[in-house]
Amino acid sequence: MEFHLPGELAPPSRLLLGPGPSPVHPRVLRALSTPLVGHLDPRFLEIMNEVQGMLRAVFRTENGFTIAISGTGSAGMEAALVNLVEPGDAVVVVVAGVFGTRMADIVARAGGRAIKVAVPWGEVCDPGRLEEALAREGKGNVKAVALVHAETSTGAHQPVDELSQLARAHGALVVLDTVTSLGGVPVEVDGWGVDACYSGTQKCLSCPPGLAPLTLSARALDAIRARKTPVQSWYLDAGLVADYWAEGKRVYHHTAPISMVYALREALRLVLEEGLPARFARHRLHSTALLAGVAALGCAPQAAEGHRLPMLNCVRVPPGVDEAAVRRALLSGPGIEIGGGLGPLAGQVWRIGLMGEGARQENVLAVLAALELALLRQGRELRPGAALSAAMEVYARA
Amino acid sequence: MEFHLPGELAPPSRLLLGPGPSPVHPRVLRALSTPLVGHLDPRFLEIMNEVQGMLRAVFRTENGFTIAISGTGSAGMEAALVNLVEPGDAVVVVVAGVFGTRMADIVARAGGRAIKVAVPWGEVCDPGRLEEALAREGKGNVKAVALVHAETSTGAHQPVDELSQLARAHGALVVLDTVTSLGGVPVEVDGWGVDACYSGTQKCLSCPPGLAPLTLSARALDAIRARKTPVQSWYLDAGLVADYWAEGKRVYHHTAPISMVYALREALRLVLEEGLPARFARHRLHSTALLAGVAALGCAPQAAEGHRLPMLNCVRVPPGVDEAAVRRALLSGPGIEIGGGLGPLAGQVWRIGLMGEGARQENVLAVLAALELALLRQGRELRPGAALSAAMEVYARA
Numbered sequence: 004m005e006f007h008l009p010g011e012l013a014p015p016s017r018l019l020l021g022p023g024p025s026p027v028h029p030r031v032l033r034a035l036s037t038p039l040v041g042h043l044d045p046r047f048l049e050i051m052n053e054v055q056g057m058l059r060a061v062f063r064t065e066n067g068f069t070i071a072i073s074g075t076g077s078a079g080m081e082a083a084l085v086n087l088v089e090p091g092d093a094v095v096v097v098v099a100g101v102f103g104t105r106m107a108d109i110v111a112r113a114g115g116r117a118i119k120v121a122v123p124w125g126e127v128c129d130p131g132r133l134e135e136a137l138a139r140e141g142k143g144n145v146k147a148v149a150l151v152h153a154e155t156s157t158g159a160h161q162p163v164d165e166l167s168q169l170a171r172a173h174g175a176l177v178v179l180d181t182v183t184s185l186g187g188v189p190v191e192v193d194g195w196g197v198d199a200c201y202s203g204t205q206k207c208l209s210c211p212p213g214l215a216p217l218t219l220s221a222r223a224l225d226a227i228r229a230r231k232t233p234v235q236s237w238y239l240d241a242g243l244v245a246d247y248w249a250e251g252k253r254v255y256h257h258t259a260p261i262s263m264v265y266a267l268r269e270a271l272r273l274v275l276e277e278g279l280p281a282r283f284a285r286h287r288l289h290s291t292a293l294l295a296g297v298a299a300l301g302c303a304p305q306a307a308e309g310h311r312l313p314m315l316n317c318v319r320v321p322p323g324v325d326e327a328a329v330r331r332a333l334l335s336g337p338g339i340e341i342g343g344g345l346g347p348l349a350g351q352v353w354r355i356g357l358m359g360e361g362a363r364q365e366n367v368l369a370v371l372a373a374l375e376l377a378l379l380r381q382g383r384e385l386r387p388g389a390a391l392s393a394a395m396e397v398y399a400r401a
Numbered sequence: 402m403e404f405h406l407p408g409e410l411a412p413p414s415r416l417l418l419g420p421g422p423s424p425v426h427p428r429v430l431r432a433l434s435t436p437l438v439g440h441l442d443p444r445f446l447e448i449m450n451e452v453q454g455m456l457r458a459v460f461r462t463e464n465g466f467t468i469a470i471s472g473t474g475s476a477g478m479e480a481a482l483v484n485l486v487e488p489g490d491a492v493v494v495v496v497a498g499v500f501g502t503r504m505a506d507i508v509a510r511a512g513g514r515a516i517k518v519a520v521p522w523g524e525v526c527d528p529g530r531l532e533e534a535l536a537r538e539g540k541g542n543v544k545a546v547a548l549v550h551a552e553t554s555t556g557a558h559q560p561v562d563e564l565s566q567l568a569r570a571h572g573a574l575v576v577l578d579t580v581t582s583l584g585g586v587p588v589e590v591d592g593w594g595v596d597a598c599y600s601g602t603q604k605c606l607s608c609p610p611g612l613a614p615l616t617l618s619a620r621a622l623d624a625i626r627a628r629k630t631p632v633q634s635w636y637l638d639a640g641l642v643a644d645y646w647a648e649g650k651r652v653y654h655h656t657a658p659i660s661m662v663y664a665l666r667e668a669l670r671l672v673l674e675e676g677l678p679a680r681f682a683r684h685r686l687h688s689t690a691l692l693a694g695v696a697a698l699g700c701a702p703q704a705a706e707g708h709r710l711p712m713l714n715c716v717r718v719p720p721g722v723d724e725a726a727v728r729r730a731l732l733s734g735p736g737i738e739i740g741g742g743l744g745p746l747a748g749q750v751w752r753i754g755l756m757g758e759g760a761r762q763e764n765v766l767a768v769l770a771a772l773e774l775a776l777l778r779q780g781r782e783l784r785p786g787a788a789l790s791a792a793m794e795v796y797a798r799a
Binding site (some may be wrong): 006007008009012015016017021022024026027032033034035036037038039040041042044045046047050053056057060073075076077078082085105108109111112113114198203205211212213219233234235236237238255256257258259260261262263265266268269271272273276334340360 | 453673
């Protein structure tokens with residue numbers, strides 16, 4: 004076992020404008036470095052209450068069961084699905100990208116029957132398509148409809164309200180992925196009638212990755228209580244986890260990731276200090292400026308007008324451009340991270356995240372300048388400054 | 402949705418001498434607060450390699466698959482078991498406390514048949530008992546033997562080598578829980594022939610909770626590849642997780658908890674700078690001093706001589722003492738956290754952790770002084786200073 008002890012931790016400075024993680028506010032970094040109390044300490048239990056209250060405010064729900072799962076966003080997805088789905092259950096999954104595909108995979112691993120409504124990548128699901136799928140199964144025969152609010156792999160913004168109403172009219176529970184949307188565009192858990200909604204911390208909440216906010220409606224909890232089989236995951240069993248988070252119970256389940264809870268608490272304070280409407284407007288403004296800028300570079304958005312996510316700008320790479328070389332140039336030069344395409348979009352798109360703390364004018368200008376220079380260096384014919392000028396026109400009008 | 406925004410994060414200062422989390426070194430807190438790079442950043446991939454190398458050194462293994470699962474120690478337990486156990490598989494589980502019980506629960510949720518070898522709480526498993534259980538099933542009919550190295554609920558230190566040899570002789574894989582032992586007493590994954598070994602970060606590694614180190618042998622990986630059914634968990638699927646951690650692959654699976662990986666890297670550097678033998682000796686010394694001190698207060702260890710964990714001192718509460726009041730007094734006075742009993746030991750024992758950074762002379766003296774004062778205030782007849790004198794005799798001889 005030959006072994007060399009690594010040196011000091013000294014990662015490079017990065018501007019995180021990819022699909023997540025997003026830039027983290029210094030106050031959140033400071034919260035992370037706070038010395039720990041125990042996970043059953045009376046003060047930590049208060050901190051958990053505070054986090055629950057702020058999560059309810061951000062999810063726009065009064066659900067008692069509103070917690071942070073001890074894992075990343077994908078653990079939230081798994082928690083939402085494995086608690087609700089029993090072997091044999093039919094679940095309609097809207098699949099319009101990587102994350103819808105993942106939902107269907109998890110449903111199948113839980114023994115459920117995943118009925119996929121396939122939507123071209125970059126598009127959103129027409130309510131008629133969902134209605135068809137539900138009608139084919141017959142009313143009351145579908146346990147849940149699962150969909151992704153903000154498909155991080157395509158940048159498409161799925162309208163939820165109508166799909167959710169359809170699902171409920173057919174007696175199905177609604178499972179919604181808001182990993183990328185929460186804190187960046189409106190999410191209305193109670194208003195839309197969503198039964199299980201999960202998110203991640205490293206997108207528009209601008210907290211490091213490691214926790215998955217999850218809220219469950221009374222209907223979802225009833226469904227869990229009515230299960231005939233145990234939840235296949237002990238770690239993610241909502242009943243057990245709830246007994247730890249429930250005020251007055253606090254039954255030991257597993258050791259909470261205390262430092263991450265500190266960080267999430269501070270990140271949520273920042274979100275609510277800014278206020279949700281102002282935060283959503285900020286995300287919209289900077290996305291508009293960015294899209295104007297990249298249009299001047301010859302990049303069109305992947306998602307259709309009216310269905311574009313402001314925090315995840317998925318744009319087509321101009322023909323003939325070596326897109327991976329551009330990303331490498333951004334990382335090795337100014338230290339800017341943007342994302343490439345996933346699955347069928349690999350090599351065809353860039354995914355530029357303006358999430359949470361990332362959605363700032365200086366970041367928009369920095370990434371546009373870096374992209375313009377990288378394209379000029381690949382021999383593209385562009386007027387220097389065109390991208391920044393286009394963005395500045397948006398800011399001037401704002 | 403009435404809502405009050407919580408104030409500044411200002412938890413009380415605590416000396417963490419319970420069953421975990423343990424005190425975190427300032428260097429680890431500083432690592433936590435390091436600004437993030439992306440989870441696919443070339444530098445982060447190097448950091449993952451460094452963490453893997455240090456985990457191999459601490460686990461004493463050359464296993465290629467040696468990673469940190471994105472969850473707490475219990476997620477490590479679930480990952481080890483759900484990857485190996487298929488529906489119908491027989492798994493012999495040594496149950497001598499809370500964590501053995503949990504292993505059996507997870508085996509059952511994975512569709513396995515958990516054959517429990519029940520051992521009285523505080524005792525260790527006699528090899529003859531395991532041999533009987535294996536013989537009853539017949540050679541080659543048991544998929545795995547699962548056991549806990551350091552039972553955190555009782556303070557008992559299970560000798561692993563002989564049990565592991567028995568398991569392998571019967572053709573069974575060996576699954577070992579080292580959540581509380583790793584970094585505090587010798588763990589020899591390759592030397593003992595362990596096939597799946599997991600731990601947590603918040604015990605003797607003195608890192609905040611949130612990651613679960615996991616190592617799998619080639620035999621374990623073969624068993625996973627030979628599965629007839631998919632792993633029930635997508636999040637913990639070792640095959641998918643391995644493709645992210647494997648050098649040269651780095652296939653996106655889920656967003657790694659970057660800040661926690663930073664922290665673990667620094668915690669492992671501290672462990673290896675000290676050196677494993679010195680670290681083990683330090684844990685032994687301070688445990689000996691603590692046990693001498695609490696003996697002067699009338700507290701005997703729960704585990705038998707020769708089978709006591711140095712990092713988790715589970716001691717009997719003297720008759721007539723209100724143990725919960727003592728713990729409250731320690732927390733509200735000097736701010737010292739110690740643990741109470743779990744399950745059948747609730748109300749009967751204290752669990753005093755001297756884990757990682759916690760195993761220091763000043764902490765032993767602080768907790769003994771606090772316990773002595775709390776007992777004196779409950780009217781016990783004790784000679785003031787008796788506990789500290791007994792501990793000092795140990796230090797004077799060391």
